[in-house]
Amino acid sequence: MKKMVGKQSLEFENPPFIRSSVSIVGKKEGEGPLGQYFDMVVEDPLFGQNSWEESESYFQKTAVEEVLKKANMTKDEIRYLFAGDLQAQCIATTFGLLDFEIPLFGLFGACSTIGEALSLGAAMVSAGYADDVIAITSSHLGSAEKTFRFPLGYGNQRPLTSSWTVTGSGAFILSNKTGNLKIRGCTTGKIKDYGIKDAMNMGAAMAPAAADVIYQHFEDFGVGVDHYDQIITGDLGAVGHDILIKLLKDNGHDISSTYTDCGVAIYDKETQDTHAGGSGCGCSATVMSSYITDRMYKKEWKRILFVPTGALLSTVSFNEGQSVPGIAHAVIIEVAEL
């Protein structure tokens, strides 16, 4: 019954179950290689709402409704929400989750937020502070491009290093009762700044944070690559994917044969014109709650290290010439009955 492990990790004494999970994505995600795995594909990018922001909130709202339905639960059975998004002041979360009237811990870890939400949610359940909680994040191409780069209507050219923000929301019910998967532990990441100043190259900004937390995870638990059937980062994309492999190889760990990045997996590089791949708070959340859980339910992967990655910038920090630091949080997810 360990709790604190090494410098940055926890091993839960009562590993919480993932009781149910739901992935709701947009049309482009539905047309990609993982299309068959998503619970719901929404053809209308506005999801029947009036703005990109309202649409993103509606993705979160629908994800909570669906994840409750899947677990045959009501909102009154959920003690806490752990939630966040990429918009300024986490406003997609505010308006998406308002109606549920569930106590909320608002989180911000950029695109790593679902890793933070799963870590804190699992800790609270394991400690006996809740029976069931929901971890949820979202992103939306329209709201994210407007927030961080250019409004879609501007039609700017995107360099090959740029990523494509996933439109979607992924939600998980963590429970002390039942489920096919368990959260065994977590390694919480530090902010890492390698001085990247290119808002169109998030992969390079985040890869050092992912390398740092994965390396520390191995150190803390005294394990290596072979301990996991798959190591899965959030949204490094093609550029960050290669940098991560190199950084870890330089530090004695070759993850190349068992490594997946959700941002690389979600779009078809040849036909979908997304350049470096997918990104956003919704990227790792929707891939985890669809393709990855599916492979785990089938016991093709029995133990994974899930490492959502985030780039910490705002338009203000960027326009004031600040670099783009990264952060990443690692979560150990196992098949409940190994």
Add this chain to the structure above:
Amino acid sequence: MKKMVGKQSLEFENPPFIRSSVSIVGKKEGEGPLGQYFDMVVEDPLFGQNSWEESESYFQKTAVEEVLKKANMTKDEIRYLFAGDLQAQCIATTFGLLDFEIPLFGLFGACSTIGEALSLGAAMVSAGYADDVIAITSSHLGSAEKTFRFPLGYGNQRPLTSSWTVTGSGAFILSNKTGNLKIRGCTTGKIKDYGIKDAMNMGAAMAPAAADVIYQHFEDFGVGVDHYDQIITGDLGAVGHDILIKLLKDNGHDISSTYTDCGVAIYDKETQDTHAGGSGCGCSATVMSSYITDRMYKKEWKRILFVPTGALLSTVSFNEGQSVPGIAHAVIIEVAEL
């Protein structure tokens, strides 16, 4: 040894100590009625930096350095940071805490964030997931006005309902070892939307959330106003202060004789021209870590309910015509040896 209490509350089995706390504020806050209580008053609003944003980060950085110094600790002894601010994508936190290389849980609850940070930090320490953590938030008049309303240089008129964002940062070390105060428990708030659409009247937007969480706190623990020497809200200001008293009176609780609002307390209404009072992530954090802890150290107040309050808006949500919902988190703080 209770843990979950009622619908929304926790009572910690091992109530963490507040090992040390630090308040660092700007010139105007130093000139106010609580001036003598702050640990550091910074005369230069830029704190020697190049922008309001960098200044706010420097407030956070200095607060962590000072709170460690006060506890005679090093950064390596801190397992987690629980931190947030008001700027878009929590960028004051990113650049303020970057150099410490401590695992970070980034939080967003608008001006209620210090309540969220103390709740989660205390939960993690109580559960045995950390020995020592830091909870910290900040705000800055320059960065907040630019973010939410008008840049200071524009010189716009401020209505009497508007509040004045506190420039400052408050930091707390929560510990399982030693300290004069303890965090006994918490009640986590829900988002409450009463349809307020005036970004210059945050007090009215937040008061319903404060009333809701305080009412639920009384219900969960089966206590009333007389259980606390003082009930202290974050930054409702003069307008929200009166609304809260009325809302709770309508629901059977008269808090008027033992109620303080940090936003009302921090400035002199007659001479400092701040209109409704102070606000911001730094308001309740700096008043708690100065004036309130001082009164508790002197045992004038032995048990308080600390209720930081937040208004959930962004310029985008506001300009798109959305309302301003509120959230508030209640934390029970006691003298360690009652």
